Amino acid sequence: MAPRSWPGVIEHYKRLLPVGDDTPRITLLEGNTPLIPSEHCHRRLGEGVRLFFKYEGVNPTCSFKDRGMTMAVSKAVEEGAQCTICASTGNTSAAAAAYSARAGIRSVVLIPDGYVALGKLAQALAYGARTIAVDGDFDDCLTLVREISDDYPVALVNSLNPYRIQGQKTAAFEVCDVLGGPPEFHALPVGNAGNITSYWLGYCEYKEQGVTDRLPHMLGFQAAGAAPIVTGERVDKPETIATAIRIGNPARWQEASAALAESDGRIEAVTDDEIVQAYRELSGEEGIFCEPASAASYAGLKKLAAEGFFAGRRCTVVATLTGHGLKDPDRAVATAPEPEKAPNDIDAVVGMLGLG
């Protein structure tokens, strides 16, 4: 008998996705990512908080974008596309390039010059995307690809693509499948706000289907230098070290606002210092290496806890860690102490370690 392995999110959740038997499955077996219980960091949130990390960094291209991209590229191929195009802060382009390669079609990615983390740039190039670094920010890149895909035969696979949301909602299904129901709170970093929109859709659909009987409160966190939804005003020059959420005019702003209102949730800003602190705690204390933007979810939970938000509550909280730490090796090295140097000598090393 053939071993039964995970078939990827489309095949596993096909009953709840807009696919038919004839829709090609362009998959790298994404999804089924671990929901890791916190061993240490949960203590900062309060006595009654059960904290889990939905670690999306172990997807095939090392971010949650694979969930949406398997859908977007499969539907593009079903519709006859020969080429995909996207604007990206890095992870969308990595996923678009990988899934397009898998499908045997071409891909074009537009990235903001100088603002894409090294690992993500390496991925787009390795997967063979036509990679164009634009002298502008993400929002400028998005404007360009929107206009190009309107006028030319290339399939837009940005977060405006409705199939991305459909694919990404499977993460909420997985959380419910593992916990036996939704958590009380679900925390996410927010950039274009596609992911918070997707999780909310997933939680609502599971409830409508009768799989679950309640809904979580959605907690969104933006970087302080790129927090348009928090302030209610678009940001013309967004700035943050968390490049994956360096977005001034989110594509899914309205949907995210609706999710926050309907779930009786919260959206807050966290500073770059708070993000880096959270990022270092996650790797150093939990052994979970995520990228800076991902740590905004846990940084935000710490901020709410400091305001007494969780005081006296018994609740389950899930924080999505959206991407892998190796995506941004420069940031990892820059925020940690330098490696120590030693001569090739046992006494010297033993002495340094205080063992002698």
Ligand SMILES: *Cc1c(COP(=O)(O)O)cnc(C)c1O
């Ligand atoms: C895309 C991305 C985000 C932001 O998700 P949105 O859907 O744009 O809100 C956060 N973290 C990582 C690692 C990402 O790649």
